Amino acid sequence: AQTVTQSQPEMSVQEAETVTLSCTYDTSESDYYLFWYKQPPSRQMILVIRQEAYKQQNATENRFSVNFQKAAKSFSLKISDSQLGDAAMYFCAYRSGAKHKIIFGKGTRLHILP
Amino acid sequence: ETGVTQSPTHLIKTRGQQVTLRCSSQSGHNTVSWYQQALGQGPQFIFQYYREEENGRGNFPPRFSGLQFPNYSSELNVNALELDDSALYLCASSLPSLAGEAYEQYFGPGTRLTVT
Secondary structure, rough: OOEOOOOEEEEEEEEEOEEEOOOEEEOOOOOEEEEEEOOOOOOOOEEEEEEOOOOOOOOEEEEEEEEEEOOOOOOEEEEOOOOHHHOOEEEEEEEOOOOOOOOOOOOOOEEEEO | OOOEEEEEEEEEEEEOEEEEEEEEOOOOEEEEEEEEEOOOOOOOEEEEEEEEEEEOOOOOOOOOEEOOOOOOOEEEOOOOHHHHEEEEEEEEEEEEOOOOOOOOOOEOOOOEEOOO
């Protein structure tokens, strides 16, 4: 079975600095997708970035980028120029190419220090 | 474009009762997934509906059931509520998954269910 592990329950970063959130996953599949979701106190789950496993190039969305290490099964999220609005729970997630469900990690709570 | 909406926002029920949670999909989306998020945990997949039929299910007992209507709105029903059913229930809508594609799931704000 596939699993997603986030080993950092909480992290803090100074406003305008860069922070990296870690995620590892386990799968025997070759066709899958990886995601980072943000869940602010409003509870709305928002997709931050996604990565297709077949793509070697790391995904980037403005201040958010990933470091996808397929062989190591690692998928970290880097947030550059952190802003107060980035404070939230961040979930790493996995989806098989052939199945419907998204498997989430336990999350990392990110605090932004002014 | 209307986003995913869920009702009610909060709900308190007693153990043994039954509950129905509702979800309206984002316009144009015909697939809806339900997730349970216990406090301090990541969401767990309950099931998915496509064209009014269950199209995948997670490790949840049969007392968790669902419906999808012709307008693609959906209900999650939970019978014989247990204390451990207390959680945030999230609904997400998307276009149908096709081989080689992972359409984004758009989440609603959730329903907070408390079972006492």
